[in-house]
Ligand code: HEC
């Protein structure tokens with residue numbers, strides 16, 4: 001049945017689950033559509049008015065019937081809800097051991113950075129059987145990262161990060177599309193995901209075009225932009241240490257807290273006054289216009305690589 005050409009190949013761990021839910025919904029809808037139309041026709045014939053003075057009998061109502069047609073739809077809707085929600089959560093939460101890949105969309109291409117430093121355009125190489133987490137942003141307008149064979153589609157927005165994850169189950173090449181109309185050459189904004197078996201992937205990622213790792217690039221950038229003047233362990237008043245930042249709950253000046261994730265990091269660099277860390281002065285300059293989306297992602301990779309010193313706060 002999966003050979004039916006309307007369905008793209010199933011090439012990720014989530015694909016089967018998505019298709020089952022989809023088919024269930026289509027089947028359910030078809031069943032009730034047929035049932036309702038049949039009943040309309042049958043009743044129209046059986047209960048047609050046979051003469052001008054025919055008056056139907058008054059109906060008193062039936063509790064049993066009322067309960068029946070309330071409970072049955074309720075049960076069906078709850079099945080759809082729990083099934084849909086559990087699939088949604090499975091799809092929304094990436095496994096902790098996922099490989100991190102950065103994606104930057106721009107008119108009209110996909111730019112991809114691997115943690116080891118390899119970059120590619122309109123192609124994404126990944127190994128089979130390993131979860132891959134995409135952190136995505138756009139340099140201009142809204143795009144959408146869509147790989148039908150993996151059953152994943154996630155909007156890619158300027159000014160913030162979105163994530164998606166998948167685990168490929170088949171070697172081969174799969175279409176990658178932009179699924180959000182983004183300008184003249186939107187229809188050409190696509191490419192392919194190349195799924196390799198793990199040894200082939202290791203060879204690919206260690207190939208000739210090997211650059212510096214993202215974290216190393218980020219470390220250089222951290223010095224060039226003079227972040228390290230204020231951010232080093234024990235900088236005290238000058239600035240908080242960024243080691244172990246991601247996942248930390250940061251207390252803010254003026255009350256409240258924020259969980260440090262990629263979006264918080266981005267905002268802290270581009271608009272430092274938006275959220276000031278409690279106990280610090282708002283002295284950090286903005287880096288708006290001095291740093292590209294890709295460089296920001298490199299800085300994130302670098303800060304991620306800094307492990308929090310044991311037992312020491314900021
Ligand atoms: C002039 C000193 C200074 C420089 C330069 C500076 N920062 Fe900051 N930074 C601060 C201070 C002070 C804070 C805390 C107050 C605040 O949140 O604005 C801070 C906060 C942050 C935070 C939030 C940290 C937390 O614990 O929640 C991040 C992330 C950050 N800076 C990253 C950077 C990066 C990346 C650079 C370089 C591109 C940089 N900073 C350059 C002084 C600086």
Ligand SMILES: [Cu+2]
Nearest residue numbers: 143178182189
């Ligand atoms: Cu696009």
